[in-house]
Amino acid sequence: MDIFLIILSALLMILGLIGSFLPVLPGPLTSWVGLLIFHLTDVVPMNWTFLGLTLFVAITIWILDYIIPAIGTKRFGGSRAGMIGTSIGLIVGLLAPIPGGIIIGPFVGALIGELLNKSEFDKALKAAFGSFLGFLASTFIKFMVALVFLGLFIVKVVEYQEVLF
Numbered sequence: 001m002d003i004f005l006i007i008l009s010a011l012l013m014i015l016g017l018i019g020s021f022l023p024v025l026p027g028p029l030t031s032w033v034g035l036l037i038f039h040l041t042d043v044v045p046m047n048w049t050f051l052g053l054t055l056f057v058a059i060t061i062w063i064l065d066y067i068i069p070a071i072g073t074k075r076f077g078g079s080r081a082g083m084i085g086t087s088i089g090l091i092v093g094l095l096a097p098i099p100g101g102i103i104i105g106p107f108v109g110a111l112i113g114e115l116l117n118k119s120e121f122d123k124a125l126k127a128a129f130g131s132f133l134g135f136l137a138s139t140f141i142k143f144m145v146a147l148v149f150l151g152l153f154i155v156k157v158v159e160y161q162e163v164l165f
Contacts, residue, residue, distance in 0.1 A: 002041040006157070009038035013150045019101060020143035022094070023087045026065075027142045031149035032058040038153060043160055054149065061145050065138050071135020076115060078127025084114020086131045107132040 014030025032054055039046050073082050089109015093101035110131035114124035 004044055005037050005041045009034040011155065012037065013153050016146040016149065017143065020146045021139060023090055026062050028058040028061045028145040028149065031146045035149060037151060038156065044156060057065035057145060061142055066141060068138040069131055072137065073127055073131040076126050076130020077123055078110070078131050079117050079119070081113040081117035082110045082131045084125045085109035085111070086135050090135070106135045
């Protein structure tokens with residue numbers, strides 16, 4: 001059973017990294033669930049302080065994920081349409097077979113969203129840039145936290161490898 005839980009934890013860690021880039025999946029929270037499942041094994045002792053602190057970080061990042069792009073958009077004069085366009089552009093950029101789609105998609109999506117909101121092109125371009133910067137900042141933070149959680153998982157696996165395997 002422990003091997004199954006470790007494999008499930010590892011899959012959730014990887015899914016958490018992927019979720020850092022997808023707006024639908026909360027990356028750090030998914031990684032945290034992987035940490036929780038890992039601590040449910042009989043071999044690794046339950047550390048409530050560790051799990052509590054990492055949960056606090058994951059929830060904080062999850063909340064900031066919604067605030068940071070909005071701050072970027074508002075700071076550069078954008079609207080809700082620009083933020084929605086950023087999210088749609090991200091999904092299209094991920095699915096489209098174009099190089100750099102994950103970077104180009106949010107920017108173009110925000111620009112189209114602002115233009116559909118009847119903004120002037122210069123204002124729409126500025127707002128799209130702000131939304132894009134907010135998206136990049138948010139994604140970077142989520143990815144770094146998910147990467148740290150993966151690192152903590154790997155350290156624990158190495159620490160308990162003799163007992164686990």
